Amino acid sequence: MHVDVHFTPLQTEELSFRDKTIVVIDVLRASTTIVTALFNGAREIIPVTTVERAVKISGRLFGDVVLLGGERNGKMVQGFNLGNSPAEYTEERVKGKAIVFSTTNGSQAIEKARYAQLLLVCAFINISAVAAALNDLNRDFIIVCSGRDGTFSIEDTVCAGLLLHLLQDKHGHELTFSDAAYAAFLLYKAHSKNILKMVKNSQHGKYLAEIGFAEDLKQCAQVDIMGIVPQLMGSVIRLKQDPEKNTVAQPIVHS
């Protein structure tokens, strides 16, 4: 099983992801928020890259079942119903709803990888479920870290490294690594004992704490509290199973 890691979505042309298995990671906070929303019963997430498009799409859908969520530079967009804090995506707010979702980095990564044969969304909070899904698939994959404004993020990279660690050391896969995957693996090993400290010390973590989201860092650094695997299906992100059963999702494969 060969694994590559892209530290930002910028480095690759989107067509090169066609026919590939892609895992998108944006620990702070888009992938954590997407997992949380679906775990709490949101029907689907509709990822879009621009605020304008988010407003346009939500206008076409039925108002009572659609929410607008996301951020620009960490802050909620005027006119949106929800920001990008996972704490906002409670069962009370999101159950049964479709959420049009646009964030600075995570949505761009998903957009870039939208031609993938299979696209899974990964965060620390659902990482063992994603590892189990990849174990079942048993084929090459690429991890696309969202990074931050086109640059490297340590928290996404360490999350990627933990995913590789789980596949290799828990599921027993013999992985072959690109240089970037190898680096991610080593960077996870260097932080395995204190994920929260690493998240707090990251550039993005410090920024979020400054603008009032210190509590989000704790949520985003928790490992394995939601056993679900969000998957892009057409243009929306959904689950394949009942989240209340807390079982690993069986991703379907686009052919």
Next chain:
Amino acid sequence: MHVDVHFTPLQTEELSFRDKTIVVIDVLRASTTIVTALFNGAREIIPVTTVERAVKISGRLFGDVVLLGGERNGKMVQGFNLGNSPAEYTEERVKGKAIVFSTTNGSQAIEKARYAQLLLVCAFINISAVAAALNDLNRDFIIVCSGRDGTFSIEDTVCAGLLLHLLQDKHGHELTFSDAAYAAFLLYKAHSKNILKMVKNSQHGKYLAEIGFAEDLKQCAQVDIMGIVPQLMGSVIRLKQDPEKNTVAQPIVHS
């Protein structure tokens, strides 16, 4: 002293390097070859991005003092005098010569950073000299790794990490790190005891060994065998001192 590391030259617009102090690293092999050529008495290196431009420029200069050097995908370009193996750049071949130089990755990184206030060329073979120059400058800088075809290279990153280690632990600077600089620092620590093994196991190292350049890896992995600092001056790379004295170059600063 704040430090950032770019894992590839792609992630940044060239104008954002204006007024910055930039260190360009391409361990395999452009920066190693540039250092070697200047150490062995080459008058200057003229970095250009395309083979066409290399041929055009060399045609305008006097034939007996100009050499064409470089590679595409590791291999010498037809009609060039030299490839990109540091072993070719002997005193006998290069002394007193200007070398028009074009490589797949390193020349692109130099081109991208050409508006820097100061651009230094760093490899393992001259790393303490570069650290000493940065120590004297005592100001923020950015390390631009050449990477490989727009992707991350472990050998450039570990070299960047060693440079940070020297500044912090030998020269006593209190560095503040971007996420990427912090990652480079950790990745150096993970490989500090065996640089050659890391270079041999890198994606690019394996490729070069496959196409017949295994010996180059040993040369490129040697630490501190040439105490010189190449610097971009206008459109050419030169030294500021006599390499035979083996003293640290004092870079001049463009104002």
